[in-house]
Amino acid sequence: MGKAKFGIFGDGKELAQIAMAKVFQNGDFRSGYYRDQTFMFAIGQLTIQEYFAQLYAHTDVTADPSSAGRLMNGHFATRLLDENGDWKDLTKEKHSSSDVSPTASQMPRLVGLAYASKLYREVPALKKVKGFSVNGNEVAFGTIGNASTSEGMFYEAINAAGVLQVPMLVSVWDDEYGISVPKEYHTTKGNISAVLDGFKRDKKHAGYEIFTVNGWDYEALIDTYEKAAAISREEHVPTLVHVQQLTQPQGHSTSGSHERYKSKERLQWEAEYDCNIQFRKWILSEGLADAEELDGIEAEAKKSAKEAKEAAWKAFNGSLKIDFDAALAAIEEVANNTNKNTDELNSIKEELSKTVNPIKLDSYRAVKKALRALRTEQKSVKTPLTNWLKNADETYFDQYNSKLYSTSKNSALNVEVVDAIFDDGASQVDGREVLQACFDEALKRDPKVFAFGEDVGKIGDVNQAFAGLQEKHGVNRVTDTGIRECTIIGQGIGAALRGLRPIAEIQYLDYLLYAIQILSDDLASLQYRTKGGQKAPLIIRTRGHRLEGVWHSGSPMGMILHSLRGIYVLTPRNMTQAAGFYNTMLKSDDPALIIECLNGYRLKEQIPSNVGEFTVPLGKVEVLKEGTDVTIVTYGSMCRIVMDAADQLEKYGISCEVIDAQSLIPFDLNHDIVESVKKTNRLVVADEDVPGGASAFILQKVLEEQGAYKYLDSKPTTITAKEHRPAYSSDGDYFSKPNIEEVFDKVYDLIAEADPENYPDIY
Missing domain, CATH: 3.40.50.970 (Thiamin diphosphate (ThDP)-binding fold, Pyr/PP domains)
Known part of the structure; x- marks a missing residue:
């Protein structure tokens, strides 16, 4: 119906995912990608309505528990933390780590998820730690498309897990394409399990157990996943299941049909060997149900999906309507209480009211336009609009900008x-x-x-x-x-x-x-x-x-x-x-x-006597040397160089206040640097990055965020490394990186600009 912006799906891979779900237990973790919706449904960690809520980008975390509308559809996650940011008991539920779009990026994390089981099983002291593992029995399940196995981090992860011998089960969904590019362009021999054959364990060497199975063969899939999961869970041996002969009937995404790049013969084969069609044939051949029963199940499934879609759309739309109606009411109220630009206000209201399927930005823009039209009006008249905007800013910050860092008590x-x-x-x-x-x-x-x-x-x-x-x-x-x-x-x-x-x-x-x-x-x-x-x-x-x-x-x-x-x-x-x-x-x-x-x-x-207990706060600068003429902000190895230069400058009557930033993110949370600049009226930033690198970041923080530009009597100065990589040898370091003499000269010139009589040119 065109109500969602983009769709990417896992059609054609349903049967293998159902088989995998049958061996996925409480405490296990998934690290997969955006074609695993059937698996998430099967393990009970995704509902159809939640699936559609993510498609519509519903920002309510109860509607879309995976991402609260922040990720496009098909990017799944379970909530490992409670509302306070504390860990839940991870042994009681099935879990999915949060998906990312860059292909194969799920693989490095997968190694760690499996490695944790190794530690929980082998480190005696961890036996007393509750809520995370049951003797390291948990398996980390990974999924990846055949084309993405060409990424370097796939091979790096496969090798690492083989060395570590961890309970990792990797499924390769092989539909023989990467968008439009066929397998011969992706994989040597056109077969990833053949490529990985050397990773198989034998009597002399640890390694993998590798399985191949057709994605439309239900009985073989069940048997394969039972064997693979048991090996990983019990023996802590990594396994790989290469699921072949899969299809992708929707193409890569809603951006284009697969009919553009697949041959007529391939399309005919996919129509016949779609796993759902083959599964239906198997059910009928085994006498597990008749055609009428299956038709009824399919009809009910379509009905349920449609109802879930409509419920998700209604809930999403309802969340938007609250702000929409409030914006219209605020504009109307102000228009009725002012003589200024009433025609423009009514026009803004009319345009907003006629918007089809309005979203948040429509209301937000309309309110801002209305406030522009009232820029010369008294504040009291504009109160309904400014209140709406204040509430919207707080709400939308929470919905779209919050939680970049922890906000828990343990932050x-x-x-x-x-x-x-x-x-x-x-x-x-x-x-x-x-x-x-x-x-x-x-x-x-x-x-x-x-x-x-x-x-x-x-x-x-x-x-x-x-x-x-x-x-x-x-x-x-x-x-x-x-x-x-x-x-x-x-x-x-x-x-x-x-x-x-x-x-x-x-x-x-x-x-x-x-x-x-x-x-x-x-x-x-x-x-x-x-x-x-x-x-x-x-x-x-x-x-x-x-x-x-x-x-x-x-x-x-x-x-x-x-x-x-x-x-x-x-x-x-x-x-x-x-x-x-x-x-x-x-x-x-x-x-x-x-x-x-x-x-x-x-x-x-x-060594501090409390070396295991003392802490250094984040975002707190330290003044290494007090001064009155210039503020020098630096960090890391540059601190010693700047301090040496400051001692030399002091001999020439120049008093430097040297500040160690210590923490770049977060940066100077108390705004102590601007207080120094108020005293010295000059600012120098010294670091070892290239010009315009970290020094530009620091300048933005100090000049713009802290407002230090108001207190400067001279232009701010940066002292950085050269644009090239640092050369070898002591001389190479000296002429590539900032040195004591360069710091001395830059600060001297800054002071000389204001007092040339007492600080004549040196060179």
């Missing part, structure tokens, strides 16, 4: 601040030892905490912050991984979705790019796209900024800030501040990226 912003305590006479140690002590305490305190990544286990990471901790806490708590950044993050996301507290290490910030897509599309959007229905409090530990060469001294902070909204981004200047951030985040239910200073592990620091 990172609610963690109590506990100051670090330093004993008198405490010796100075390498910075990495502060982290080592912090991680040791975290592992002792909470059995749900575990750390993993490249070289994290046996040698304790390349900078030794986990040295000795694998031997102390066990191989499952501090463990190595292969070189696979994307699935390291996915492993963490999935485990965090199941109540664990992973610390996932990306060895260098430069290599976060391997995982930036999954961080952005999956983790960063998770709380938002489920409207607080799911959370994955993953901590990503990495190290960056200056060291040596193109790929070991990166600081792509602008890219990170722009792509990872939904994840807190923390940039401690030393390892003590980093430890405080780890303690804060482990007490919270938000995800965070913590970027340690790559060149700071051997610098000397004191």
Whole structure:
């Protein structure tokens, strides 16, 4: 009827999904994609009316529990959290992690969902943790289309799960196409199970059990899924079910018919081998029902679907009508109480009243137009319209903009601040030892905490912050991984979705790019796209900024800030501040990226006596040096460089106030920086990103959001790295990244502009 904007469906794959649903148990998790509606119906986690509510983008979470209208249809999720943001008992229901559109992006998370079962079964201390697992018996079920198996993260996930030996059951829905592109363009040999044959386990090597089955053969599907699920559940062996000879009668989506690109012969075959048609034939041949009974079932199904569609549309429309009627009434009331532009107001009302199937923006625009027409009218006359707009802004913010971060009592912003305590006479140690002590305490305190990544286990990471901790806490708590950044993050996301507290290490910030897509599309959007229905409090530990060469001294902070909204981004200047951030985040239910200073592990620091308890608050800047002439905002490794430059500038009579931002997301929640600018009337931002990167982000925050532009006597200045990647060697670093002399010169020139007599040109 044209009432929904877009549709994408799983027609032609129903029978396999019903078979899979029969072996899906309470506590199990799905990580799939947008063609699994039959499966969701079959496990009882989606109603027909909810399906249509999502199609209409109904923003009521009770109407669309998957996403509250935030995701297009076919993107499913169950609500793992209660209304307060606390975990439900995940052992009592069947679950689906929240779908994302980018193909194969469900695979990294799938590894983590399965890995959690391994930990719940093998870590003795987790036996006492209730509400998340029953002895690790839960299977993680993944689904993916045959064309999407060409994505790199599919192979990375398959390999990771094979190495880890986790209860993961992957179903490949193979209809031989990827939109219009046939299988020979997608897959070597045109057959993904043939390609993966080398992953099969044998007597000498662990691996997969791989099954192939036709998607229209009901008995074979039932038998196959029973075998595959039993192997994964009981033996913790990953399995793959390649479901072949499927169809897609609706084409890829409502955007176009499959008749455009499929041959006449293929279309004829699909008409005959549609799984529903074959299932009907099987039922009749087995004498389970006669044709009349089946016709009756089909007629009743169509009737039920139509009724659910109409009920969903009525509920959706009803939610819109409240605001629509109120907007019309407000415009009419104001028009009756003013002599200004009444014709225009009546015209606006008339146009709105004639709108067919009005949506929220129609009413919102009309009210704003009416207020423009009344811009010279007294405020009291406009009250009905301004009240409507105020209520609409609050309502629509909740419906479309809320829950990017946690708003529960366990939000990172609610963690109590506990100051670090330093004993008198405490010796100075390498910075990495502060982290080592912090991680040791975290592992002792909470059995749900575990750390993993490249070289994290046996040698304790390349900078030794986990040295000795694998031997102390066990191989499952501090463990190595292969070189696979994307699935390291996915492993963490999935485990965090199941109540664990992973610390996932990306060895260098430069290599976060391997995982930036999954961080952005999956983790960063998770709380938002489920409207607080799911959370994955993953901590990503990495190290960056200056060291040596193109790929070991990166600081792509602008890219990170722009792509990872939904994840807190923390940039401690030393390892003590980093430890405080780890303690804060482990007490919270938000995800965070913590970027340690790559060149700071051997610098000397004191270990706080409360190293496992003290916290560093998010969004709180720290003044490292007070001053009166210029405010310099920086973070991370640049703090030491700026402080050295500030000491040198002081010898020339220039007083610098140096502020460590510490936390980029969130940024300076108390607006302390503008208070500094009010005093100094000058602002410099120094960082190691490219020009216009993180420095531009900071300027927007300080100048626009905090309004510091009003207090400036000089133009704001940025000190950044060059546009190219940093060159190798000490000289390469010096001439690629900001250095002490550059900071000195930029600040000196800024002061000289206002006082050239006392600060003549140096060069």
